[in-house]
Amino acid sequence: MTTKTPSKLEQILAAGHLAVTSEVGPPRGSNPKHIEEKGHLIKDYVDAINITDNQTSVTRMCSLAACIRLKLMGLEPVLQMVTRDRNRIAIQSDILGAASFDIHNILCLSGDHQSFGDCATGQNVHDIDSMQLIQTVRRMRDEGKFLGGADIDRPPQMFVGAAENPFADPFEIRVPRLAKKIAAGVEFIQTQCIYNLDKFELWIKLARERGLTEKVHILAGVTPLKSVGMARYMKNRVPGMDVPDDVIKRMAGIPKEKQPQEGIDICVETIERLKSVEGVHGFHIMAIEWEEKVAEIVERTGLYPRPVVGN
Amino acid sequence: MIVADKKPIEEIIQQVEAYRNVLILGCNECVTVCEAGGKKEVGILASALRMYFINNGKDMRIDEITLERQCDHEYLEEIRDRIDKYDAVISLACGVGVQFMAEKYLSKPIYPGVNTCFLGVTDKRGLWTERCQACGQCILANTAGICPISRCAKRILNGPCGGSSKGKCEINKDLDCAWQLIVDRLKALGRMDDYEKLFSIKDWSTDRAGGPRKVVREDVQI
Numbered sequence: 001m002t003t004k005t006p007s008k009l010e011q012i013l014a015a016g017h018l019a020v021t022s023e024v025g026p027p028r029g030s031n032p033k034h035i036e037e038k039g040h041l042i043k044d045y046v047d048a049i050n051i052t053d054n055q056t057s058v059t060r061m062c063s064l065a066a067c068i069r070l071k072l073m074g075l076e077p078v079l080q081m082v083t084r085d086r087n088r089i090a091i092q093s094d095i096l097g098a099a100s101f102d103i104h105n106i107l108c109l110s111g112d113h114q115s116f117g118d119c120a121t122g123q124n125v126h127d128i129d130s131m132q133l134i135q136t137v138r139r140m141r142d143e144g145k146f147l148g149g150a151d152i153d154r155p156p157q158m159f160v161g162a163a164e165n166p167f168a169d170p171f172e173i174r175v176p177r178l179a180k181k182i183a184a185g186v187e188f189i190q191t192q193c194i195y196n197l198d199k200f201e202l203w204i205k206l207a208r209e210r211g212l213t214e215k216v217h218i219l220a221g222v223t224p225l226k227s228v229g230m231a232r233y234m235k236n237r238v239p240g241m242d243v244p245d246d247v248i249k250r251m252a253g254i255p256k257e258k259q260p261q262e263g264i265d266i267c268v269e270t271i272e273r274l275k276s277v278e279g280v281h282g283f284h285i286m287a288i289e290w291e292e293k294v295a296e297i298v299e300r301t302g303l304y305p306r307p308v309v310g311n
Numbered sequence: 312m313i314v315a316d317k318k319p320i321e322e323i324i325q326q327v328e329a330y331r332n333v334l335i336l337g338c339n340e341c342v343t344v345c346e347a348g349g350k351k352e353v354g355i356l357a358s359a360l361r362m363y364f365i366n367n368g369k370d371m372r373i374d375e376i377t378l379e380r381q382c383d384h385e386y387l388e389e390i391r392d393r394i395d396k397y398d399a400v401i402s403l404a405c406g407v408g409v410q411f412m413a414e415k416y417l418s419k420p421i422y423p424g425v426n427t428c429f430l431g432v433t434d435k436r437g438l439w440t441e442r443c444q445a446c447g448q449c450i451l452a453n454t455a456g457i458c459p460i461s462r463c464a465k466r467i468l469n470g471p472c473g474g475s476s477k478g479k480c481e482i483n484k485d486l487d488c489a490w491q492l493i494v495d496r497l498k499a500l501g502r503m504d505d506y507e508k509l510f511s512i513k514d515w516s517t518d519r520a521g522g523p524r525k526v527v528r529e530d531v532q533i
C-alpha cells in the first residue's frame with residue numbers, strides 16, 4: 001500500500017502491521033516535564049502518541065505545544081484537535097503551526113461539551129464539525145489550499161484520523177456514520193474504549209460487510225480499569241461509554257488491592273480477542289494517568305517490539 | 312415566537328427604587344403567549360412592586376400599560392403623549408421591544424423586566440422549548456425538519472456525536488439528542504439514504520457572525 005504522508009503511523013499500517021498508539025494528557029500547568037516523562041515511559045512501546053486537546057473541557061496546556069515537546073524528543077505525536085474551541089481561522093492556523101514542526105498525524109474531534117469542564121459558563125465555537133475538520137485537513141494537504149481558496153506554501157502532510165464510538169446511539173447509524181467520515185476523507189479511526197466486545201464485533205462486522213474496513217484503518221480503543229469504582233464511573237458518568245455488568249461484576253469480585261491487576265488482565269484479554277478480528281488494524285491504549293502500564297500491556301499481548309519502518 | 316422569562320423581582324426593584332413614577336409596559340405579542348410580559352404579568356408585577364414599596368415606606372407611583380407590540384413604531388407612538396409623566400419605564404417586552412423603546416424615547420430610562428431566551432414553541436402550558444437560532448440560511452429541508460443548530464448542544468451538522476445515549480444528549484439526560492430525532496424522522500419519511508449526505512461547511516455570515524443583520528425588501532417598501 002502506498003502512503004501519502006511521512007507519518008510513521010501511516011507507514012506501519014500500510015505495511016500491514018498491527019499499530020499501537022497511546023495517549024498523553026497535557027498537564028494543568030506549564031511544566032514540560034510531565035509530557036516528557038510520560039513520553040519516555042511509553043515511547044518504545046507505541047508507534048505514535050496522541051496528545052489530548054483539553055479533554056473533558058478542562059483547561060490544560062495546549063495539545064500543539066505538547067506535541068512539539070514530543071516531536072523535539074524524536075517521538076511521533078498525534079495532534080488531537082477539537083472544533084469546540086476554535087473557528088476555521090484558528091483551526092487552519094494551528095494545523096500550519098503543527099505542520100511547521102513536521103507533526104504528521106491529526107485526530108479530528110468535536111470535543112466534549114464545555115459544561116463538563118472548568119469553564120462551564122464559556123461559549124463554544126463549533127464553526128465546523130469533526131467531519132468538516134477532516135475535509136479541511138484533506139483539502140489543505142491534498143489540494144494545498146486554504147478553505148478560502150488561496151494556495152498554501154508548503155502544505156501540511158498529515159495522516160488524518162478521527163474517533164468513532166460504536167457504543168453511542170442510535171446504533172443503526174454508527175456504521176453509516178463511519179462511511180460518512182470515510183467519504184469526508186478520514187484515513188484512520190481510533191475508537192471509544194471497548195468493554196462490550198460483542199457490540200464492537202457486531203459494529204465492525206457491519207462495517208466489513210460494507211467494505212469500510214478496506215478503506216480505513218481501525219484502531220480499537222482500550223482503557224485498563226484501575227478499580228471497580230472507575231468501572232462504575234465510566235458506565236454511569238462518562239457519555240457514550242458502554243461497560244457491561246459482567247465487567248463490573250468481575251472487578252467487584254476481586255479484593256481492592258488486586259483490582260488494578262485485574263483491570264490490566266481484562267485489557268490484555270480484550271486486545272488478544274480483538275487481534276484476530278478482521279478489520280482491526282491496531283490498538284489505541286488510553287491508560288489514563290497510568291502510562292507506566294502501557295509497556296506491560298503491549299508486552300503481554302505480543303505487540304512488542306514495535307516494528308521499524310524506513311523513513 | 313420569542314420566548315422570555317421573568318426577571319427576579321429583586322433585580323427589578325434595584326433598578327427602579329430611586330424613581331417615583333414608573334410605567335410598566337407590557338407587550339401583547341410573544342411575551343403574552345409565554346406568560347412573561349403580557350397584560351396579566353404587567354398587573355402582577357405592578358402589584359408586587361406597589362406592595363414592596365408600601366411596606367418599605369416609599370411613595371412610588373406605578374402605572375400599567377400594555378401595547379399591541381413594542382417592535383413597531385405605530386404602537387410605541389401611542390404613549391408619546393404620556394411618557395413624560397414617568398421617571399422610568401420597565402418594559403416587559405423582549406429585548407427587541409426594550410431597545411426599540413430606548414431608541415424612540417432617547418432621554419427616558421428603560422429597564423428590561425424579562426430575560427429574552429430564545430425562539431421557540433409552547434410544548435405545553437408552562438414549558439417552552441427552543442427551535443430556531445435565526446442563522447439566516449435555513450437547512451431544515453435537509454435535516455428532516457429538525458434543526459441541529461438550535462437543538463444540538465454542539466450545533467453539529469453531521470451528527471450525532473459520540474455523546475448521544477438512549478436518545479438523549481450528553482449534557483443533560485432530559486434533553487433530546489437532535490440527531491436522534493433527525494434519524495427517527497428520516498426513517499419515518501423513508502429517507503435514511505439522506506443521512507449519508509455530507510453537510511458541507513456552513514456559511515455563518517448570515518448568522519450573528521456576520522454582524523447585526525437586516526432584511527431589505529424594496530418590493531414592499533412604501
